[in-house]
Amino acid sequence: MDNSFPGPKTRAALERGIPLFKNGLRFDAEMERAGQRGFRPVRQIVIDKAEGDFVWDLDGKRYIDFQNGWATNPLGNCHREILEAVEIANRRFGFHYDHPLRYDLAELLAATMPGNALPRTNYEVSGTEAAEAAVHLALTYTKRRYIITFSASYHGMGLGTKVLSGLDGDYGTYLEGWGGGVIKAPYPYSERIPAGMSEEQYTEYCLWYLDNHIPTSIAARDNIAGILIEPGLAEGGNWIPSTRFLQGIREVCDKNDWLMISDEVLTGLGRTGRMWGIEHYDVVPDILVYGKNLSGGIAPLCGISARDEIMGDNTDFLSGSTFAGTPAGCAAAIRTLQIFERDHIVAHAKRLGNIAAGIMAKWEKYSIVRQARGNGLLLGASFGKPGFAGADEKDWWTARAVRGKMLENGVWAISDHEDTIRLYPALNMDESVLREGLQIMEDAIRHVEKHGHSEGDAVAYPSGVAGF
Ligand SMILES: Cc1ncc(COP(=O)(O)O)c(C=O)c1O
Incomplete structure (x- = not known):
């Protein structure tokens, strides 16, 4: 050996x-x-x-x-131009919460959003925090208490995101008492299809579960704030959902007045060959969560974007951890987006x-x-x-x-x-x-x-x- x-x-x-x-x-x-x-x-x-x-x-x-x-690391390891941008930002600003790069980046991000429909930005340090912020935003905007998430999904390592996630195994052990407002629904991917069902039939069942089973058996329709979904089960194994499922989710949300939150921490910013994974499905979410690639592989920055009416005037939504939107993180993200455009x-x-x-x-x-x-x-x-x-x-x-x-x-x-x-x-x-x-x-x-x-x-x- x-x-x-x-x-x-x-x-x-x-x-x-x-x-x-x-x-x-x-x-x-x-x-x-x-x-x-x-x-x-x-x-x-x-x-x-x-x-x-x-x-x-x-x-x-x-x-x-x-x-x-x-x-x-969307542009490979140690990309020289991003390193330089971060170095310049660090030398100029050190760490401060208020600096102009925050605004420059918010403008750039808004221009990338699906359907140009999500102009409001909120920065976070990690994808974990961003996913939690998205859920808090949805609950406070709708003034409702429940959120629907999926089996095999992953949204992070915070206490909140651990109970939002549906990964197999002992991920949620000892947290069973913490997920009172989280409703888990099945995600139809090829590994989980019950015997005797086709993928199409199971997809219809999962949509039926959202629109019928949950509101009649788990939580009142008008107490559900929205659906948090990954348009691609990333940590759950890189499974790719069908168009019918993602479009069906949008329809269910529209019908019930629920918000659709797309967690694109992993699928976002070019990973799937579109700027946002959800764009493959011709669907515009109400809130979009991002992170990872935005760092350019150098300095972390994550965040959420939302429709104007959801985040433009919602004083109940709280956010703002100390390192959210550092000059270095914003500089890395700005240069990353510039290179995305310049180099196609x-x-x-x-x-x-x-x-x-x-x-x-x-x-x-x-x-x-x-x-x-x-x-x-x-x-x-x-x-x-x-x-x-x-x-x-x-x-x-x-x-x-x-x-x-x-x-x-x-x-x-x-x-x-x-x-x-x-x-x-x-x-x-x-x-x-x-x-x-x-x-x-x-x-x-x-x-x-x-x-x-x-x-x-x-x-x-x-x-x-x-x-x-
Ligand atoms: C879809 C999704 N959401 C949230 C997260 C958490 O991001 P972070 O590890 O930056 O906290 C991840 C991380 O892999 C993720 O894939």
């Missing part, structure tokens, strides 16, 4: 660092247990240097970066997304691939157990094994809590780098299909130890 990956410096850093953080006390025991089960001890890297489409680990090994700072970044992302979709569609011939999917550069593949024709049984370890093999061969992607590998190439990635990375991924799939993962290819970190 080859134990040379990752190299000694990376391994030493992980062994020193991981025990210092959450679940660190479990680390040694988990490593030993994984070793006894035949898994190699470490399949993680520590970044030493990042540039453009690549990162390097502490041992100097280079990787194609499909992880992308968790979908946060969204069109480039769309073209790359089409290339990737063409390549990945062929992967379903491998028995371990349950589904390959994408919308622009929101790309994913989900996996099943080797040896199961049609890969009926989904398998987290197979995904981990493929990701481990990719890492070993120089491609960095995400497989955290699901049976899925997610890819977020930079929107301006070089086409040849994208093709090379996908080829390495396909080779890894072929390898794991042939050898399985019992030979010890999987990542040993249990969920929650390394956090990846």
Whole structure:
């Protein structure tokens, strides 16, 4: 068994660092247990240097970066012009809440909004805060108490967003008493369709559930403020919803006088080959939530935009954490949007997304691939157990094994809590780098299909130890 990956410096850093953080006390025991089960001890890297489409680990090994700072570096790593803009802003303003870049950016953002319909802006530090602000805005504007969210959705790590989210697992354990105003509805994606139903039938059922079951059995129609939805289940595994579902949500909201909130922290700002993911569906939401890409990969900034009447005169809506809208964050966002326009970044992302979709569609011939999917550069593949024709049984370890093999061969992607590998190439990635990375991924799939993962290819970190 080859134990040379990752190299000694990376391994030493992980062994020193991981025990210092959450679940660190479990680390040694988990490593030993994984070793006894035949898994190699470490399949993680520590970044030493990042540039453009690549990162390097502490041992100097280079990787194609499909992880992308968790979908946060739209123009690749360490983009020079954004670094410069941030440096200038820091030197000029340091940190202050009131500075002109806030207004410059608000104007730019308003011009990007779907249907030019959401001119009001409110900044936050994280996507978590932005999603919570959107919900608070909806409740205070409508003066209602309930919000509808979805299974497998993810909106952040705050107490509020933890109860708003619907990810599987123990994500909401011990918070059961905190979600009194949150109503969870099913999200129709191909993994969750009940036996005997087609995707179309399940979509109709989910829309019926929203418009009929909830108001008659859970909360009064006129006590529901709105629906919070991701137009693409990002952290839930990069699943792509149908046009009928998103348009149906808009119809249900219009019919019931509910607000539609599109959480685009991950799908927004070009990720799907349109400026906003919701634009694929020809739907205009009432509130839009964004973050991640807006940072340009350098300085964080998140926020929400809303229709005038919702946020233009609503004194009950409270917001404004200390670091919301820093000069550095605004400078990064302004320069990012300028480069998007100058270099036709969204069109480039769309073209790359089409290339990737063409390549990945062929992967379903491998028995371990349950589904390959994408919308622009929101790309994913989900996996099943080797040896199961049609890969009926989904398998987290197979995904981990493929990701481990990719890492070993120089491609960095995400497989955290699901049976899925997610890819977020930079929107301006070089086409040849994208093709090379996908080829390495396909080779890894072929390898794991042939050898399985019992030979010890999987990542040993249990969920929650390394956090990846
Ligand atoms: C759809 C969505 N909303 C909210 C968040 C939370 O954003 P942050 O991690 O910046 O708090 C995420 C993060 O992945 C997300 O994907």
